Structure formats: C-alpha cells, structure tokens
Amino acid sequence: MIIAGLAFYLFAIIAVAAAVMVITARNPVHSVLWLILVFFNAAGLFLLLQAEFLAMTLVVVYVGAVAVLFLFVVMMLDLNTQVLREGLAEYVPLGAVIGLILLVEIATVGGSWLLSPEMEQVRGAVARTDITNTQALGNLIYTDYVYLFQAAGLVLLVAMIGSIMLTHRVRPGVKKQKVAEQLARGRTVEVKKVPTRGGI
Amino acid sequence: MTSLANLSLAAPELLMAAAGLVLLMIGVYQKGDATRLVGWLAVLVMVVAGVLVLKGAGTDAGTTFKGMFVTDAFAVYAKVMVLGASALSLILSLGWLAQEEIKKFEYSVLVLFATLGMLMMVSANDLMSLYIGLELQSLALYVVASFKRDSVKSTEAGLKYFVLGSVASGMMLYGMSMIYGFSGTTNFEVLAEVLSEHQATGVVVGLVFVMAGLAFKVSAAPFHMWTPDVYEGAPTPVTAFFALAPKIAAIALFVRVMTGPFADLIGAWQQVMWIIAVLSMIVGSFGAIGQQNIKRLMAYSSIGHMGYALIGLVVGNEEGVQGILIYLAIYVFMNIGAFAIILSMRQKGRALEGISDLAGLSKTSPLMAAALAIFMFSMAGIPPMAGFFGKFYVFISAVHAGMYWLAVIGVLTSVVGAYYYLRIVKVMYFDEPTEAFDTPRLANRVILLVAGVFTLFYIVYPSPLLLTAQAAAKSLFAY
Numbered sequence: 202m203i204i205a206g207l208a209f210y211l212f213a214i215i216a217v218a219a220a221v222m223v224i225t226a227r228n229p230v231h232s233v234l235w236l237i238l239v240f241f242n243a244a245g246l247f248l249l250l251q252a253e254f255l256a257m258t259l260v261v262v263y264v265g266a267v268a269v270l271f272l273f274v275v276m277m278l279d280l281n282t283q284v285l286r287e288g289l290a291e292y293v294p295l296g297a298v299i300g301l302i303l304l305v306e307i308a309t310v311g312g313s314w315l316l317s318p319e320m321e322q323v324r325g326a327v328a329r330t331d332i333t334n335t336q337a338l339g340n341l342i343y344t345d346y347v348y349l350f351q352a353a354g355l356v357l358l359v360a361m362i363g364s365i366m367l368t369h370r371v372r373p374g375v376k377k378q379k380v381a382e383q384l385a386r387g388r389t390v391e392v393k394k395v396p397t398r399g400g401i
Numbered sequence: 402m403t404s405l406a407n408l409s410l411a412a413p414e415l416l417m418a419a420a421g422l423v424l425l426m427i428g429v430y431q432k433g434d435a436t437r438l439v440g441w442l443a444v445l446v447m448v449v450a451g452v453l454v455l456k457g458a459g460t461d462a463g464t465t466f467k468g469m470f471v472t473d474a475f476a477v478y479a480k481v482m483v484l485g486a487s488a489l490s491l492i493l494s495l496g497w498l499a500q501e502e503i504k505k506f507e508y509s510v511l512v513l514f515a516t517l518g519m520l521m522m523v524s525a526n527d528l529m530s531l532y533i534g535l536e537l538q539s540l541a542l543y544v545v546a547s548f549k550r551d552s553v554k555s556t557e558a559g560l561k562y563f564v565l566g567s568v569a570s571g572m573m574l575y576g577m578s579m580i581y582g583f584s585g586t587t588n589f590e591v592l593a594e595v596l597s598e599h600q601a602t603g604v605v606v607g608l609v610f611v612m613a614g615l616a617f618k619v620s621a622a623p624f625h626m627w628t629p630d631v632y633e634g635a636p637t638p639v640t641a642f643f644a645l646a647p648k649i650a651a652i653a654l655f656v657r658v659m660t661g662p663f664a665d666l667i668g669a670w671q672q673v674m675w676i677i678a679v680l681s682m683i684v685g686s687f688g689a690i691g692q693q694n695i696k697r698l699m700a701y702s703s704i705g706h707m708g709y710a711l712i713g714l715v716v717g718n719e720e721g722v723q724g725i726l727i728y729l730a731i732y733v734f735m736n737i738g739a740f741a742i743i744l745s746m747r748q749k750g751r752a753l754e755g756i757s758d759l760a761g762l763s764k765t766s767p768l769m770a771a772a773l774a775i776f777m778f779s780m781a782g783i784p785p786m787a788g789f790f791g792k793f794y795v796f797i798s799a800v801h802a803g804m805y806w807l808a809v810i811g812v813l814t815s816v817v818g819a820y821y822y823l824r825i826v827k828v829m830y831f832d833e834p835t836e837a838f839d840t841p842r843l844a845n846r847v848i849l850l851v852a853g854v855f856t857l858f859y860i861v862y863p864s865p866l867l868l869t870a871q872a873a874a875k876s877l878f879a880y
Binding site for chain 2: 359
C-alpha cells in the first residue's frame with residue numbers, strides 16, 4: 202500500500218508540475234513535450250486505479266497520435282508567443298477570481314463527499330475483479346452500449362466528412378497515372394516515335 | 402445472454418443513419434453534380450422518418466437500448482417539429498445552393514446527420530446518449546456554418562461556433578461527470594430515483610454546469626454571445642436552419658432533463674432558469690434595436706424567443722411545458738416564413754441582407770411585404786396572429802404558478818421587442834422603394850404561403866395543436 206501511495210504522489214506531483222510547465226514554457230514545442238509528460242503520468246494514475254486499458258489507450262492515442270499531431274501543428278504554425286502573451290496581465294485578475302470560485306466549489310463538493318458516508322451506498326458502478334478491463338469493455342461495448350458505440354461512430358464519420366469538405370479542393374490540370382486504364386488498353390498498345398522537343 | 406434491443410422504437414433514427422450513409426455513397430459515385438439529387442433524397446428521408454415517428458405515436462412510451470433511448474408522446478411531438486423544420490429549411494437551402502451555383506452534396510448529408518443528432522437528443526434517456534446526440538448535432542452544425550469556405554465571414558462564424566461550442570460541451574461533460582460521481586448512475590430514471598432520496602451538493606454543482614452547456618446550445622443569455630456573429634456570418638439558409646431545428650431539439654432536451662431526472666432539485670434550478678429566461682428576454686429585445694443586418698436582427702429575435710419559451714420551464718409544471726411546446730410550434734412557422742422572405746431578398750442574382758434593402762417592398766412586391774408584415778406582427782405578439790397565442794400560453798402558466806414578475810417582465814420586453822419588428826413594417830410600407838427584388842423561387846413561395854396561412858388563421862382552429870401539446874406535456878410527467 203505504501204508503494205501505491207508513493208507512486209500516486211509521484212505521478213500526481215509530476216503531472217501537476219508538467220501541466221504548469223505546459224502553460225509557462227516559452228517555446229511552444231517544449232509545451233507540447235511537457236504535455237506528453239502529463240499524459241504519461243495520467244496513464245500512471247489510471248494504472249493505480251486498475252484501469253489498465255484506459256492507461257494504455259491514453260498512451261497510444263494521446264501520446265502516439267494527438268500529441269504528435271499537436272507537435273506538427275505547432276511547428277508548422279509560425280507562433281509568436283510574445284504577441285500571444287500581450288494582454289495577459291489584464292486577464293490574470295479575472296481568471297484568478299474565476300479559478301478561486303471553482304476551487305471553493307470543488308472543495309465544498311469534495312467536503313460533502315467525505316462528510317456523507319451514505320453517498321457510498323448509492324454509487325452504482327462496481328468494478329469486477331475476476332476479468333480484465335479489456336474483457337469487461339468487450340463484453341459491454343457491443344451489447345449494452347451498442348447504441349452509444351454506433352452513434353460515436355457516426356460522430357467520427359461527420360468529423361471526417363466535415364474535414365474533407367472544408368479542406369479538399371479539386372485541382373484542374375493535375376496529371377495522374379491511372380494504372381487500371383493503362384492496363385485496360387489491351388491490344389491497342391503501340392509504340393510511337395516522338396520528335397525531340399515536340400511531345401505527342 | 403442479454404435480450405435484443407427493441408429496435409422498432411428507434412426506427413426513424415435507424416432509417417436516417419442508414420440513409421445518411423447511402424446518400425453519401427450516392428453523392429460520391431453519381432456522375433456529375435449530385436447536389437440536387439442528394440438534397441431531395443434527404444428531404445424524402447426526413448419525410449419518411451416523420452411518417453415512422455407518427456406511426457410509433459400510437460404505442461405507449463417505451464425505452465430501448467438498455468434504457469438509453471426513450472420514445473413517448475413528448476418525443477414524438479418534438480421529433481415531428483424537428484423533422485419538419487429541418488426538411489423545410491433544407492428545401493430552402495437547395496434553392497439557394499442552385500442560385501449561388503454551389504455544388505456540394507455533402508451539405509444535405511450533414512444536415513441529415515445533424516437532424517439525426519437532434520432526434521437522438523430528443524429521445525435521450527441517459528446522460529451519455531444525451532451527450533452523443535448533442536455532439537453529433539453540434540459537429541455537423543460547425544461544419545455547415547463554415548461551409549462557404551471561401552468567405553471570410555463564414556469561416557469565422559464556423560470557427561467561433563466551434564471554439565465556443567467545444568467549451569460549452571466541455572463544461573457540460575464536466576457537470577455530467579460530477580453528477581455521475583455523486584449519484585453513481587447516468588440513467589435518467591435511476592437518477593430521478595436516487596435524487597429523490599439523496600441530494601448531494603456535488604449533483605447541484607454538476608447540474609449548474611449541465612445547464613450552462615444546454616443554455617449555450619439554445620443560445621439563451623448570458624450564453625448568447627456567439628449567436629449574432631454566427632447567424633450573420635453563416636450562409637443565409639444555414640442561419641435559417643440554425644434558428645429552427647437545433648433550437649427545438651435543445652429546448653426539448655432542456656425540458657426533459659430538468660423535469661425528468663432533476664425534478665426533485667427544482668428548488669435549486671428554478672432560480673437559475675428564472676435568471677436565464679429574464680436575461681434572454683431583455684437581451685433579445687434591447688440588443689436587436691440597433692441592428693441594420695436582418696440576419697443579426699433574427700439572431701437577437703431568436704434569443705428573445707428562447708427567453709419566452711423558457712418561461713414555461715421556469716414554471717416547471719405540465720401547463721408550463723404545454724406552453725413551451727405550443728410556443729415552439731408557432732415559432733417554427735413564423736421563422737420559416739420570415740427566412741423564406743430573407744432568402745428571397747435578391748436583386749439581379751445578388752443576395753441582400755440589410756434591413757434598408759426592404760425599403761418600399763409594399764410597392765414593388767405587395768404580397769411579400771404583406772406576408773413579412775404578418776410574421777413581424779406575429780413575432781411581436783400582436784393579437785390575431787399566432788405569435789400572440791404562443792406568448793399567451795407561457796405567460797398564463799407563469800401567472801397560474803404565481804410568478805407574476807416573470808409574466809410582467811415578459812410583457813414589458815415584448816413591448817420593447819415590438820419596436821424593432823414594427824420598424825421593419827415601417828421600412829417596407831413608408832420608405833421610398835429602391836429596386837424590385839427578383840421573383841422568388843416556387844419552393845419559397847409555397848413555404849411562405851403555408852407559414853403565412855398558419856400564422857394568420859391559427860386563431861380559427863387552435864384545438865389540434867393545443868390537444869397534442871397537452872398530451873405531449875402529460876407524457877413527460879407520467880412517472
């Protein structure tokens with residue numbers, strides 16, 4: 202238990218510290234690298250909660266795909282952080298006040314959780330220990346949650362249609378090699394003498 | 402072995418999902434321009450889905466997919482309105498696409514998927530299905546808002562809507578996670594059961610976040626900032642679509658969430674709703690006064706209308722919900738008519754959107770001017786028109802519940818609102834005419850006629866709408 206406790210504090214402290222670095226680092230590329238560190242530590246926290254599937258998904262999807270995408274976007278955009286930071290001082294007081302209010306709210310909420318032990322009884326989700334996460338998810342996704350699973354697929358489809366529709370442009374005059382058409386020519390293949398500098 | 406889900410309850414949604422995929426393939430493989438074909442097929446799909454919804458109306462309420470999806474009289478009523486509004490605005494859009502010579506069949510497919518998302522929202526019986534439906538709808542709407550991608554305004558509208566919409570979704574998700582954490586369930590019926598016994602602070606905090614997210618989706622003040630910019634920037638038929646179907650779906654969802662799982666927390670949310678409704682009415686009426694662009698004006702007008710509709714939710718009983726449902730039905734007719742005219746504001750093939758462009762419309766095309774005057778009088782809530790009755794039912798429900806201040810503020814803001822609606826009538830009838838508009842398309846004229854006749858003659862035969870709305874409201878309070 203002590204090791205688990207130590208591991209929790211280790212992951213938690215690194216995650217929070219790295220999250221602070223994400224927003225304070227001067228170089229946007231460094232920010233993304235700090236973000237990757239946050240993801241890794243969050244995955245560690247999930248492992249401590251015995252949610253190994255979520256932990257692995259976090260690493261594969263967020264570190265493997267999302268963060269790399271961020272990195273590309275950040276490197277391609279010519280970001281000037283000095284300009285972005287202008288007016289930061291104006292918003293700090295407002296942001297601090299809102300943050301404080303949220304903090305008080307969360308503290309109140311957390312307090313009520315600790316203070317009312319009967320809330321434990323109404324919690325419906327009970328983790329099963331006899332099968333792995335992946336098996337448990339596999340049992341549920343295509344049965345109880347098939348509606349959500351399919352609908353989530355539609356959401357992704359809409360995202361795909363949208364991104365293609367907003368970025369795809371038909372360029373006239375692009376020469377493409379169409380292998381199928383070339384092969385379908387059959388017996389009509391011929392050899393032509395092309396004059397130099399003349400083309401066909 | 403788990404039993405199979407009862408798919409017949411979700412037949413309209415299944416049809417639309419499958420049809421959306423088929424239409425996408427038709428669009429891709431059709432030689433030449435498929436915009437028109439896919440568009441009319443999408444309209445057909447919506448009509449068939451509407452028939453399926455009505456066919457299921459006779460059967461009793463039921464849930465399927467492990468209680469995540471519910472069909473009852475309330476859902477049927479809202480779905481018919483959503484499908485009708487979507488189909489009509491899609492018809493208007495097809496005319497506009499042809500006039501602007503934009504060849505993009507994806508537009509109709511996205512509208513179809515957005516409508517599917519709305520149906521899922523209306524039928525949501527679980528926080529997760531609520532969220533997925535909402536995201537399907539919103540994501541499609543973000544894309545349609547910026548779909549005229551060569552126009553800076555349109556892309557700006559899309560981006561603004563996307564960023565603010567994502568923040569709202571994030572807030573809502575945060576609230577849902579809190580509700581789940583403090584109740585252990587996401588199902589609406591179980592939530593209602595749990596919350597009738599324990600009411601933790603965490604659930605209330607979570608509920609506030611969920612309300613903020615939903616208020617953003619119905620564009621109620623103080624979450625309305627995006628509305629004028631998005632309405633102005635988006636292509637006009639998209640604006641028409643935005644002003645109709647998503648609003649109905651979001652309000653229906655709002656009503657179901659508040660009166661279903663959180664019915665026992667009414668003491669907590671009623672005051673928040675009161676503030677949202679009053680602020681929306683005030684922002685809607687005062688914000689519109691200085692507007693020169695008719696799309697911006699319609700944006701403020703819709704914020705105000707949402708405020709009036711939400712009065713029924715503040716009341717929070719059967720009568721209030723009935724008022725909302727009647728209000729929304731009338732709102733659809735008034736708005737589709739008004740947008741049919743805004744889409745017909747073209748001179749020599751060029752679209753116009755300034756209020757001053759309407760000058761002297763009564764001389765150049767008297768019928769169109771008369772129709773717009775009817776819609777404006779109706780929106781202002783002047784008696785013989787339908788709009789008066791919409792306001793009447795929500796105000797009367799507030800009075801019966803003893804919320805006199807709410808009704809008084811509502812009446813006062815509609816007086817202020819009447820100013821800018823009547824200003825349009827004044828511009829049309831008393832200003833010097835400029836140039837005549839092009840002849841409107843047939844579809845626009847038909848929609849205009851139907852909406853005009855409904856708005857003008859609703860007073861003669863109001864009982865069918867009243868009774869259906871009553872039955873729909875009743876089904877919501879059955880359990």
